[in-house]
Amino acid sequence: MQGVFILSDSPLPSIPGYDVAGVVLKVGSQVRAFKEGDEVYGNINEKGLDLPKTYGTLAEENLLALRPTNLGFVEAASIPLAIGTAYQGLEKTGLSSGKSIIVLGGAGGVGTIVIQLAKHVFRASRVAATSSSAKLGLLKSLGADLGIDYTKDNFEDLPEKFDVIYDTVGMILNLCCLSAISKY
Template sequence: MPSNAKIVISQFGEAELLEILDADIPSPQSGEVLIKVSYAGINPIDVKTRAGLGWAAQHNKNNLPWTPGYDVSGVVVKQGEGSKKFNLNDMVAGFIGFPLRGGGYSQYVCVPENELALVPEDISLKPAAAIPLAGQTAAQALEKAQIQSGETVLILAGAGGVGHIAVQIAVAAKTKVFASCSESNLSYVESLGATALDYSKPDYLQQLGSVDVLIDLVGGQTAIDAMACLHPGSRLVTVPTITASQVCEEASKRGIIGMGMLVEPDVTQMEELLGLISSGMIKVQIEQVVSYQNVVDAHKKVETGRARGKILLDMQG
């Protein structure tokens, strides 16, 4: 039987504690399919959980070793009883097992078929693995903020996994988009259709005037400082959960409508995002594809908080 390499967290801590195990290939249960995983996307929540931070770590602390990974793309290789949404050899992708099951950092994983979307033939499996969690977070944050055509939207961290998708959706919705990033990402963020703002400059928000919507992907004091360009009645969606209550409290003092959020997997939205990639409306930025054997380096890179777009694990071979 071919082996199934999977990456596990056996104890919380540094990236070096990630282990690669050789497991059996699992059998799909009723309503599931077995996927041979091509790529697994890495998200900041994976890195925080590995470090023992946040509620996914809290809830899994008695469930170690645990395999992280919510974003996968691959090929259906076996169907469980009653599973009929996909055919064998279909290319699929999804935002799977969120928040507690995870499991995407595996060469083979069983997934309920209703968590998966068919990947159109004109899309490679790389963007399909990069888009699930980040793309749905971007779409849901903008929905929550109820952006309207003609409004001014400021996105903090426009070059990141969530940010680069949020910028493109907000531009397509005909809002005027400003997005913060470091100097090295200015031209990249401009290429997405936003006005890029270099956050290393102390007065980087001064040119903005008044903003209708703030999508905060940084959190904490950075979000609080950016409230200087909001007005009473502006909407703010703060995405990092750890500082959400602090940011919303400060927003409320200023008459700003502050909202936290937790992304919810939504297959219909995933299919729509794949359609937007297929039509060329969204371009998925992949900074690096790293062999799963180098998962430690990949986690360290995501941990810097400086990746442009997404980092993927290549789970093949």
Template sequence: MRAVQQSEWGGPEVLEVADVPVPKPAPTEVLVKVATAGVNPVDVYTRMGVAYNRVLSLPFVHGWDVAGVVAGVGYGVTRFKEGDRVFGMPWFPREAGAYAEYVTAPSRHLARMPEGMSFIEAAALPLAGLTAWQMAVDVAGVGPGQRVLVGAAAGGVGHLAVQVAKARGAQVIGTASAAKHDFVRRMGADEVVDYTAVDVTKAVRDVDVAIQMFGGDTGLQTLECLRPGGLMVSGQGAWTPGMTERAGELGVRALAYLVEPDAAGLESLARLYREGRLAVHVEREFALEEAAAAHDLVAKGRTTGKVVLRVGDPEGGRSYR
């Protein structure tokens, strides 16, 4: 099968389309014929050798976000049968090999795609959607009446976090450049702040929860937006030195977070999609052979929503819906 593999750390040029064996599902696993694979910032950092190298070794097949059709089931699997349309983020942060024509994964790392969802949307949702869901719901417990600040609200995680927090009954404030304000409002934000034009710490005060995907000084400054006892959940805690100490000085809380495979979370996101309360925005699609160009785009950090690779056609000539 075709797969995007790398044998050394480096820039987009290290990504190569290789011919590798089709994997076989072990007990409790399913074999998925891949239609589409999502591309995330963590893919770029991993390729460069600056993230999760302790659990990835060269060579490896890239990618975690995947959507496709079950092509086989291992012993003991009861959740799925051949022909089921599924999506998920298996194995993260270990190698999943989603940039490939076939993937094997534990059945409980996947969920059924909701009716009406395209493969393009489905591949864009798992990692970013689970990040948004787990940060807002599982970690922060966002609920009705709370004020929630979402940083980078037009991005892959951000545009989904806005919708998840809104679906939970929160008042949502997003940060984005002026050109993306209309998009963030369409996602459900009650207020949008242009972080390029104003000091967010002065424009936004006394929020209950901050969902932050930036580290460094931006992460530390976000703590100043919280009410006393408020909580910042940081997806970049490892790159925000002094975060916990600064939170203590301000009388707020800060937690570092990393997404995990989670079938229940995927099913919750699917339910919101079915109910019309969650939209997945995909800015650009690339062919599998264009993975390097997809990485280039994501690395610029200006994407609205997500980027997806078209891998195969698992339904015999039908569209990516």
């Protein structure tokens, strides 16, 4: 299975803003989950109206959640789309208990979540991930069994093959790594 990102067909200039975090300024008469002053985060998907997102946007309450107190606004806003992308991608690959995975771009937003989900939710038998040498410790702290420095290590020389390649970087690295997958 191969999936690639589809470029947006939004007219330019486009102000991205699916992931949000902020303070509720006003609530509608039917809103029950939030009140003015609540700190929230979420993925408003394409439901937000075309307002300048630097100040605010309108969102349905089912697209938001209270911001965890251990996360700042920036951290909270970085999670919703990344976790959805990571989870959906893992589901589509068929990763399951006992299978192995290599995550290309393991230190990025989606990659960091893929490592954790693969290890702790999908119960992968082995999780390998790539990053620069400076981020190898991060990969291990997230649950990767093997951190690979893509600037030094040749994927074709990997001692083992993987059931799944999850590419968060792009096609060039994917083509370099095909020999690392068990069915290739």
